[in-house]
Amino acid sequence: MKFLVVGAGGTGGCIGGYLAKLGEDVTFIARGRHLAAMRENGLRVRSARVGDFQVKPVKACTMAEYNEVPDVVFICVKYYSLAEAVDFLKPIVGKDTIVIPILNVYGTGEKIQPELECTVTDGCVYIFSMIEEPGVIHQPTPIFRMFFGLREPAEAAGDVGAGEDSGKCDKAAGQLEERLQAIEQTLNKAGIEAHLTREIRRDALQKFSFVSPMGAAGLYYDGVAADFMEDGEKRQMFFDLVHEVEAVGQAMGITFDVDLAENAGNILDGLTPDATTSMQRDVAAGGRSEVDGLVHEMVRLGEAYHVDVPNYRRISEWVKEKGIE
Template identity: 45%
Template structure:
């Protein structure tokens, strides 16, 4: 199995690190100072259990495309897409250039519905849905900081996948499941991936919306108070939306998400919030504004999302 990971940041970099340590065939697509540092010193992962470095295969999109053009055997079996939502469209031409006819694309983004959107742009390939649970970020070029021990990858075929594609793809996805497990990553090959990715979104979107709107970390949402209640209200609005979309979340999703919130490090923030604070491009459109648009589409009131979307510049 050849793995190509587009994006070597907190999610893609950590994924590549673990798979590489497990002896899997992995190439990271990176750029700039981060790529230079990986090439020179390997990829370093800092965790609560210490720091570890591994020689990692990394290159630019252009270099990987040239490699495939020279030898079609270099086409990846699996492409993990681990970029920010606003960069997703930029990956499409590259995926077309490097994928083989049987390559499977697994997007692991925070934004709900990414797989379906990417599938429409790549009708010739099989694109799953997916999401990732990890607290990790680039600390400095070539170095990732991973907080906590949670590392879970959820992926699977959507319900609208035709039977032929399902028959061809499932054995390959089973191999991915085994490789992730070998690498010490918890794999969940889901038969209800729309629900399971929406479940993650129901946490990360409210957390990002509250954090960015009020410039606070998890510590402000952990005790009882107005910001915790705002977080709860946002989760309830996503739950109402999920019911209207006929992808119902668990009835106790508020309690589930509060438990996740309370288990976070008090200093934890969402990457969207950090990007906004730095003046960088962010995923606010997909994580916040899109929820308001979906509410209008499905005629579900979104008063709190609407308020925070306006606060964030919708």
């Protein structure tokens, strides 16, 4: 399979790095000094999971330079860069290409599926990693768990029309399932704990129930992980936000198979005490952030499903007052 990783930051760098280390055909879309360093020295990954390794040479280019048809695309950009990534993919994907968005924001695949003439799954990943310096990815904790899958069984029919016989639909569904299983097997062989799930809406929202509260509370209090590990106002706010995500999920008809608060607490306890979220780092750097997808989106979902989310509204209003984008 030809893998294309759009966004070679902490997440994309690890996904593509692990696959390239295995010997898979991987191309990274990158830019700036990071791209220049990868071209000159390859990609180095400092991993607490599999040990440090380097992939050299590495296939890396800009969007304008890419001229292949990928079999599998991992979108690993920030939410505010999603539209640019989709515009890039429109002319290059084939009808059999499988696109797997790995973003912090819930429901990304469903949003972009109408724009791409191929199968777009939803996906999420549990990982703590970042660009340490150009050409170097640091993964200081060993967790690396990915979930991806189709939102509805009907999606497995691909582009087979309703007027065609059910045999063609079944064949298309079977072929797509085989390709998805092959991706899962390759990811696991590369050292990533990958799960092809039939409950991606549940699994993605479960991940979101940590990322969004952590991002929102971390930004609001300008706090590090240690601030939320101790009892007090900050920790209470974090768990109140988790419960609001849970309430919205239940209103959406999603049944969770774990206690979301307990799950979020376990993830929090596994962070390094000085950990901050990527949204905090983006805001601190004066750039764009994922605040729309991680904070404002929860307010919109609350309104859409008639669920009160007072803490998200409070933070959303504070964000707007501060002029944070």
